[in-house]
Amino acid sequence: MKIAIASGKGGTGKTTLSTNLSVFLSETEKVVLVDLDVEEPNSGLFIQGKLLSEHIQYKEIPEWVQEACTLCGECQDVCNFNAVIQLGDSIMVFPELCHSCHACSGLCPVGALPMKPKEIGLIRKYKYNNLDFVESRLNIGEEQSTQLIANTNHFTDENYNNDYIKLFDSPPGTSCPVIEATKGVDYVVLITEPTPFGLHDLKLAVDTMRDLNKKFGVVINRYGIGNDDVIGYCEEENISILARIPNRRDIAELYSRGELLYDKVPEFGSEIISLWNNIRKEVEAE
Amino acid sequence: MKEIVVISGKGGTGKTSITASFSVLAGRDAILADCDVDAADMHLLLEPDFANPGDFYSGEVSEIIEDKCTQCGECMKVCHFDAISLIDAKHRIDPVSCEGCGYCTHVCPENAIISRELNVGKCFVSSVKTGTKMVHARLGVAADNSGKLVAKVKNEAKELAVKLGKKYVLVDGSPGIGCPVTSSLTGADFVVLVTEPSVSGVHDLKRLYELVKKFRIPAGCIINKADLNSKTSQSIIDYLKEENILYLGSYKYDLAFTRAMTEGKTIVEWDGANSISLSIKESWEKIKESLL
């Protein structure tokens, strides 16, 4: 089973939920948690597991072969991303701007821009008690997170078979990285806060999930602050509310110190249990 | 006219609530620009009228002109994004998968593929409740923010500010460290960094400041929810000193922010005497002073 934890905006408790749910489940099940928030992979701050292996990830970028180049300028003209430019008698490539489309390389009349692998990030495999944990981290300055997310999904499929419950901590927002992160999952958990900001961003996330034809439900974090508009919206739209995590100062403090909560705050632990029961029911229901 | 940009890297630090509070304090002196286009929430507190909507285009997608296409399949061979497929004996481009690189347009022997500009959303120049104007945007589903969109929002705001003789342009900046935030920063006179004393908050603050340094823009920092972890807050203050970043104050962890938000208000309107409201006012004075 593949479950993604996502949210319309950052800072709503996505990582808190993913880490606690996965560690809790790993007490009784085979679970792998995959952190796909590759620009800010923060799950590892809460799960300090034993490092098992590291796998460098690459994307392909053009490399200029000066001896072959006739300085015709075709590469600069065809690049839609300003990643290849001609500066006098040299060609410069900006790897962070490159989308690996191969246009400059393939259209170069003299083959002076062969594609070469370039490191874009690192996948690390960890073991934390019974939990398998995969962290994927984009190199600083690199802008193409979608490619690394696709690599990481592929890596997870190869390394963990279908006996595993696979949980994906997705990047925030509603654009390409989220779409890549939720590709192929059975269910998406959207986490939000019961505030006007939370509701607004939830609506955007719901529109995206419906556009992608995904099954999804909602977790309300910091329940008790704000108002009931999120609940009203979910009822109107027939969206299941999977759990309501109470707002408590001790939760915020434990979080700021990078600690897990489900075994320390009973009110939190019970919501994690009912969350899991609800997810299972939703996934199994047709 | 001075441009002030508020950024935070990580989400959930209170950046938008704080920017909106500054907007209220600045009143008619500022034109507002919401460049946090992915989660454009400032309008929830400032009641814009969504006036003057304009379509916004950014990036491109390829499109096959069916009449010209001979179904030779050259386009499908070169596409590295699996965006072109053969369905019912016809080549088709999936606009969601298309990266807009244009490789297919160059290899088509019949010139049957064109690049079309992508409509990603709408841009507005609204009147807001503080008696001034706000430039903001709304992205379509699955559309990406870009340096171009941020530049457009900021440009419109700056032009308005010059035309109306305003003192400030106040920008709610984009999240992350990529192209949109680069575009948020360029041209600014002062950057306000909003952080929180959590492990991820500190990490993101440092990463973001590396970018700010490249632009050589003077910066100040607000530590929100400071009392949740006073040890980490102190280490942030030490970091600010080291880097010569102006310390703009520490705000308490307080649900007053949320209560105000629930009523559609900024905290400074909701309760001007609240300790956070006072801290925000103090920060705003410091920012204004450093711009003199």
Next chain:
Amino acid sequence: MRIAFTTKGDKWESMMDPRFGRTEYFLVYDDKSKEVTVYDNTDVQGEAHGAGPRTATELFKLNPDILITGNGPGGNAGTVLEKAGIEVYIGAGQMTVKEALEAFLNNKLEKI
């Protein structure tokens, strides 16, 4: 010596554009011939990403020795300017082009 300015208009009285990558114009002043060349960079507004390096190549074609602008250029643009051997002076974002030249001649701008 050829001095380039990032500007919002095509005159000495025009305001400087504090941005590099998305500057509206370049004014290039040749202090020997006293000639001024205007380059309209508004096309760059159409670029979704990578405005910095694109503008830097356009600037390179104008063959300046020195660039005067507002903020420091971002990372990619900075790389091109360095490779092109163009010296960059900043801090002129709020001036007119004329004031920026005077500030430069009086050593009032910061070199990066």
